[in-house]
Amino acid sequence: MSVGYEPKILGFLCNWCSYAGADLAGVSRFEYPPNARVIRVMCSGRVDPVHILEGFKSGADGVLVTGCHPGDCHYVSGNFSTERRVEIMKKVVNKIGIDPERIRLEWVSASEGRKYAELVKEYTDSIRKLGPFPLNEISDLLDAAIGAFGSERVRWLMNKQLEEIEPEKAENVIITSIEREIERYQLFQILEKGNSTVSEMAKQTNLPSDVIVQHLIALMKQGTAAITAEAEHEYIYTLSR
């Protein structure tokens, strides 16, 4: 193998199909690259978006989620929840500078040992082409995303069946709402470090001032932030707890 970069892959495998498929790859002695570290969960539906993002924070360059084929989930419909969550997540992370290919959902059955081996190989190659995860460049954004995906609003949006709205419209609403939530967490994190002003926050986040003001109003309504002083025609915002 050529010297240089070896991608780090984090895998989440459901116990009933995918982990069994990976076991079969072993029993069949299908060789594949040693780049993946896997975590067994009972169902792919147990994989939390926060776990995936924490994976990047812990050094993963790509996260592979595998579950039973549609209709085969040991718990009937767990993998549909997973599919929906991962689809939404990929679209959101794309907007904050994470290549959506860094999150991959695949179906691997207990009999698909060969597929598992080939998947790890192919995914490792694919991530190798993308290069290392830009952890230093976007670590603040990543933290904000971890906060947002753990938040009440986003968890509701990711999991509630919005039957009244057409699926495509619903997805757009969900994705923009999550983006807004991430922005809010960015501001929250800045304020956590100390008091700040709109212009300072704009500089740090590259967000337009009017967007920041909107978020601050929302945070103030929640009672999370407050104006505590004024300096050079600008208010100083503080986290109130």
Add this chain to the structure above:
Amino acid sequence: MKDEPRVGVFVCHCGTNIGGVVDVPEVVEYAKTLPYVVYADRNLYTCSEEGLNNIRDTIKEYNLNRVVVASCTPRTHEPLFRVACQEGGLNPYLFEMANIREHCSWVHHDSKEATEKAKDIVRMAVARSLWLEPQEEPELEIKDSSLVIGGGISGLVAAISLADQGFKVYLVEKEAELGGLVRQLYKLYPTLEDTSEILNPHIEEAKNHRNIEVHTSTTIKDIEGYVGNFHVTAIKNKEQIEFDVGTIIVATGAWNYHPPEGNFQYGVLDGVMTQLELEELLKEGKLERPEIIVMIQCVGSRVGEIWSYELVGLFHSQATRLLSKILGARGSEEGWAYCSKICCMNAIKNAILIKEQFPESEVTILYQDLRTYKEYEDFYRRARKLEVRFLKYIYEIPPEISEAPGNKLRVSFYDPFAGEEMSIICDKVALSTPLIPSKDGILLAKKLKIPLDQNGFLMEAHVKLRPIDTQIEGIFLAGTAAGPKDISESIVSAKAAAARASILMGNKVIKTEALTAVVNQDLCIGCGLCEELCPYGAHIVKDGKSTVIEALCKGCGVCVVACPQKAISAKHYTDDQILAAVKNAFTEQLT
């Protein structure tokens, strides 16, 4: 972490299976450097008696409160090692496995790379083990009584079968009479015996059985509880009755499809009827002379879309859609995608009955494909011998029916074998329509949280491996409620359902899943999302708080990820446990 962890790590050579690729001593040395690891050593075969003894003894000697075995896959060996831990005095859930064989030594050839990966896997397992907590497998009592819903042939057979084994049975039928759809029939294929010969003995036996309580004109109002302990509320002649049962058999049957008005001139031209209506005429002796009769197969079946997999098992939107489909004149022009499998034999049956009564009658069966499976081929030959005509039409050009002079009907169709348009002038047209999901079945499914299959019938837990069972523990399916069946198949399924229920009740107790979800009531705001998502109906939201019925929860964790308040955690798969492994996947971040 409540107690200070004392982790013991046992690394396995598995002969040369692991040791031949992975540098086991190096992994042991590495494990010793990990925080909280107080013991690490290797075994040639950890699963041998010697290896297991070593685990038992070491737990005591080193006062271990966590055990990690780095060897093969937990899917095969975890139970064995858990028992060893238990025998060593450790709760079996304080055990964790690191799979360095199937996921490492068997799939990587480079010894250095494999050893590095094995170390990572061990580190992840140790990290996770620090967060493990003891778990118990609760036992649950099963009441020795059963509720059978639906008094058709399936419900009758299931009830009698359970009652004969000594179980108390409540048989609930919404109509005033027992017997279901079969009661409307005249004679039965393939034997052509009278329905009463089959049905009446069953009805009498059920009514007189000392272990069966028959409740006719009774509907189910509510079913609460879970396997072993269902509380049933029913309405009988406007009065409420209540009882408790351990198991439930759903035998609510199916409906016979009626085409919407105008479809094949049904409801428009006199003389166009369904096969069931024709059979009723035969039963009442209203066919008085030889007639010319045309039967059209697959009316309302094997048409329309086959729903995509996404709908399977996903209950809410599906049930709504199905209900509207069924309530529109018991179906719509859309029709049903599956083959109902009784209609071919039923048409042949009626054709034979007519020909045997009036040999001068002319009976033609227009089919797309004729499906006379298993021994029914004989039945088909019998019809041919009686000179019943079988002609083919094609799906794309369905037969057309119009009025003909002299109060007659004209059936025009394209015969693909002759390659030309044909028409038959006849007295009657009988439409062979399918068995379809019943409204009662769907509403009951909703109440019991049983998912529907792609056709709208109640779904079995697994098509191949777990027919008869439902996704809900303690509830079983009999007869056409689960899909089209003839009587003998319905009876087979009814006996199977009774057997499945009696296994549970005979055992008196079951061990339930230890790895369930738990709700932190302080955090829960009662939003109901968990209740909506759980495939097993294990979350019950009451008075603004959700509770998990442990007997129903299978521990998938779907609700855990969804809960907006993070009020739910999954035993043995908590966020802390999973994140400990995530954080240690590539670097040491033990806390």
